[in-house]
Amino acid sequence: xxxxxxxxxxxxxxxxxxxxxxxxxxxxxxxxxxxxxxxxxxxxxxxxxxxxxxxxxxxxxxxxxxxxxxxxxxxxxxxxxxxxxxxxxxxxxxxxxxxxxxxxxxxxxxxxxxxxxxxxxxxxxxxxxxxxxxxxxxxxxxxxxxxxxxxxxxxxxxxxxxxxxxxxxxxxxxxxxxxxxxxxxxxxxxxxxxxxxxxxxxxxxxxxxxxxxxxxxxxxxxxxxxxxxxxxxxxxxxxxxxxxxxxxxxxxxxxxxxxxxxxxxxxxxxxxxxxxxxxxxxxxxxxx
Amino acid sequence: xxxxxxxxxxxxxxxxxxxxxxxxxxxxxxxxxxxxxxxxxxxxxxxxxxxxxxxxxxxxxxxxxxxxxxxxxxxxxxxxxxxxxxxxxxxxxxxxxxxxxxxxxxxxxxxxxxxxxxxxxxxxxxxxxxxxxxxxxxxxxxxxxxxxxxxxxxxxxxxxxxxxxxxxxxxxxxxxxxxxxxxxxxxxxxxxxxxxxxxxxxxxxxxxxxxxxxxxxxxxxxxxxxxxxxxxxxxxxxxxxxxxxxxxxxxxxxxxxxxxxxxxxxxxxxxxxxxxxxxxxxxxxxx
Numbered sequence: 001x002x003x004x005x006x007x008x009x010x011x012x013x014x015x016x017x018x019x020x021x022x023x024x025x026x027x028x029x030x031x032x033x034x035x036x037x038x039x040x041x042x043x044x045x046x047x048x049x050x051x052x053x054x055x056x057x058x059x060x061x062x063x064x065x066x067x068x069x070x071x072x073x074x075x076x077x078x079x080x081x082x083x084x085x086x087x088x089x090x091x092x093x094x095x096x097x098x099x100x101x102x103x104x105x106x107x108x109x110x111x112x113x114x115x116x117x118x119x120x121x122x123x124x125x126x127x128x129x130x131x132x133x134x135x136x137x138x139x140x141x142x143x144x145x146x147x148x149x150x151x152x153x154x155x156x157x158x159x160x161x162x163x164x165x166x167x168x169x170x171x172x173x174x175x176x177x178x179x180x181x182x183x184x185x186x187x188x189x190x191x192x193x194x195x196x197x198x199x200x201x202x203x204x205x206x207x208x209x210x211x212x213x214x215x216x217x218x219x220x221x222x223x224x225x226x227x228x229x230x231x232x233x234x235x236x237x238x239x240x241x242x243x244x245x246x247x248x249x250x251x252x253x254x255x256x257x258x259x260x261x262x263x264x265x266x267x268x269x270x271x272x273x274x275x276x277x278x279x280x281x282x283x284x285x286x287x288x
Numbered sequence: 289x290x291x292x293x294x295x296x297x298x299x300x301x302x303x304x305x306x307x308x309x310x311x312x313x314x315x316x317x318x319x320x321x322x323x324x325x326x327x328x329x330x331x332x333x334x335x336x337x338x339x340x341x342x343x344x345x346x347x348x349x350x351x352x353x354x355x356x357x358x359x360x361x362x363x364x365x366x367x368x369x370x371x372x373x374x375x376x377x378x379x380x381x382x383x384x385x386x387x388x389x390x391x392x393x394x395x396x397x398x399x400x401x402x403x404x405x406x407x408x409x410x411x412x413x414x415x416x417x418x419x420x421x422x423x424x425x426x427x428x429x430x431x432x433x434x435x436x437x438x439x440x441x442x443x444x445x446x447x448x449x450x451x452x453x454x455x456x457x458x459x460x461x462x463x464x465x466x467x468x469x470x471x472x473x474x475x476x477x478x479x480x481x482x483x484x485x486x487x488x489x490x491x492x493x494x495x496x497x498x499x500x501x502x503x504x505x506x507x508x509x510x511x512x513x514x515x516x517x518x519x520x521x522x523x524x525x526x527x528x529x530x531x532x533x534x535x536x537x538x539x540x541x542x543x544x545x546x547x548x549x550x551x552x553x554x555x556x557x558x559x560x561x562x563x564x565x566x567x568x569x570x571x572x573x574x575x
Contacts (some may be wrong), residue, residue, distance in 0.1 A: 028289060028406040029292060031289065031294060032289075032292060032296065033296075035296075036296040036299070036300070039300055040299070040300065040303070043300060043303055043304060043307075047307040047311075049316050050307065050310075050311040050314055050316050050317070051310060051311040051314045052310055052311075053307070054314070054316070069314065070316070071315075071319055072316055072319035072320045072323055073319075073320075075316075176489060215548070282534055
C-alpha cells in the first residue's frame with residue numbers, strides 16, 4: 001500500500017469504527033464497564049481521606065505519601081498519582097479482558113451471528129489467563145520504554161551546554177507527550193495479540209508469534225489507527241500540564257473533574273482504537 | 289445499553305451520596321468548608337485597607353458559623369485565631385485583643401496557641417504605634433512561655449525590630465539579652481529540641497552581630513550534637529552547610545575551618561544519610 005493511501009484508509013477505518021459504535025451500541029458495553037470501574041475506583045480514592053474509608057486508607061496514605069495528603073485540598077494533588085497506581089491492576093486484570101469481550105462482540109457482528117454480551121463473556125472467559133499474560137507483557141514493555149525515557153532524562157541533566165539545555169527542557173516539558181507516544185507504540189506493537197487470542201483462540205505464545213510474523217508489515221497502518229484517535233487526548237494533556245494554575249484560580253475540585261474527563265476521553269479513545277484494530281484485523285483476515 | 293448506563297450512573301451517584309452522608313463531622317469536611325472562607329481571608333490579608341467593613345463582618349460571620357457547627361473540632365482554635373486576625377486587619381484592635389484574651393482563657397492547655405495569642409496581642413499594640421506596651425507583652429511572653437516556638441523566637445524578633453528602626457544601641461542590647469536567653473535555655477534543656485532551637489537562634493544572633501567565630505562554634509555544636517533525622521532534615525542540613533561554608537570562606541577567610549567541622553561530623557557519623565552533602569561541601573571548599 002502506498003503512503004498516500006495509508007492516511008485516508010486509516011481515517012476510513014477509524015470512521016467505520018465510530019459508525020459501528022452507533023449501529024451496534026452493544027459493542028460499547030465493555031468499554032462503558034471499563035469507564036464505570038475506573039470512575040468507581042476514582043470515587044473510592046476521592047473519599048479515601050474521609051470517614052469511613054480513611055480508617056483503611058488513612059494509615060496507608062500517611063505512610064507512603066505523608067500526613068498532609070489526608071487534608072483538604074492537598075489530597076487532590078496526589079489523587080492523579082493514586083489513581084495511576086490503581087489503574088495498573090485494573091488494566092492487567094479487567095480492562096484487557098473487557099476489551100477482549102468487545103472484540104468477541106465485534107467478531108460476532110461481523111459473522112452475522114446474534115451473540116449476546118453474556119455469550120461473548122462466556123467465549124472469552126477460557127482465554128482470561130492468556131489475556132492477562134498479554135497485558136502483563138505489554139505493561140512490562142511499556143514500563144521498559146518508559147524507564148529508557150527516564151534514563152535519557154537523567155542523563156540530559158548531567159549534560160552541559162546550550163544543546164543540552166534544549167534537550168533537557170524538551171524531555172522534561174514533553175514528558176506527558178512522550179508517555180502518550182510510548183503508549184501508542186506499545187499498543188501498535190501488540191495490536192493483534194488480543195484479536196488473535198479472542199477470535200482465533202490462540203495461546204499467548206502463538207498469538208505473540210503470529211502478531212509479529214504475520215502483521216509486522218501492517219505496522220505503519222496500525223500505528224495510524226492508534227495514533228489518530230489518541231490525538232484527541234492532547235487537550236487533556238495540555239489541561240493536566242496547567243492544572244496547578246487552573247485549580248489555584250478556580251477550585252481544588254478541578255483536579256477531580258479533569259480526572260473524570262480524562263477517564264471518559266481515554267475510554268472513548270480506547271473504544272475507537274480497539275474497534276479500528278479489530279476491523280482492520282478482520283479485513284486482513286478476509287483478504288487472506 | 290441505555291439501561292446499563294443508567295444503572296452505572298445510579299451506582300456511582302448512590303455511592304457518592306452514601307459516602308458524603310456518612311462523613312459529616314470529620315476534620316476533612318470542616319477543612320473543605322473552611323477552605324472556601326479562607327480564600328476570602330487571604331484576599332483580605334493581601335490588602336485589608338481596600339476591604340469594606342461589611343465584607344469583614346461577612347467573613348467573620350462565616351467563620352463563626354463553622355465554630356457554632358463544629359464546636360468540638362480541634363480545628364476550631366485555629367479559626368478563633370483567624371477571626372482575631374481579621375479584627376486586626378480591620379484595625380479594630382480592641383475586638384482583636386478581646387478575641388485573643390478569649391483564646392488564652394479557653395485554650396489554656398494549648399501552650400503554643402496561648403503563646404501565639406499573646407504575641408499577636410503585642411502585634412496589635414505595635415500596629416497602633418504603642419511599642420512600649422508591645423515590648424512589655426513580648427518580654428512577658430518570653431518569660432512565661434520560653435519553650436514555645438513563638439516564645440523562643442521573641443528575643444530575636446525584638447532585636448530585629450530595633451534593627452529595622454536603625455536603633456543601634458537598642459539593637460545591640462536586645463541581641464545581648466537574646467544571647468543570654470538562648471544560652472540559658474540551651475543550658476537548662478540539654479539534649480532536647482529546645483537546646484537545638486536555642487542553638488540555632490543563638491547562631492542567628494551571632495551572625496546578625498558579625499560575630500563569625502562564635503556563630504561557627506554554635507553551628508558546629510548544633511550540627512555535632514543533633515545529627516539525628518528528627519533535627520537534621522535535608523533542608524536544615526543544606527542551610528547549615530551553606531552557612532558554615534560561606535562564613536568560613538568569605539568572613540573568616542579560612543576554608544579549612546569548615547572542612548574540619550565537616551570531617552569531624554563524618555568521623556562521628558560515618559554512615560550518615562546526608563554524608564554526600566558533607567563530602568560535596570568538602571570537595572567544593574578544597575577546589
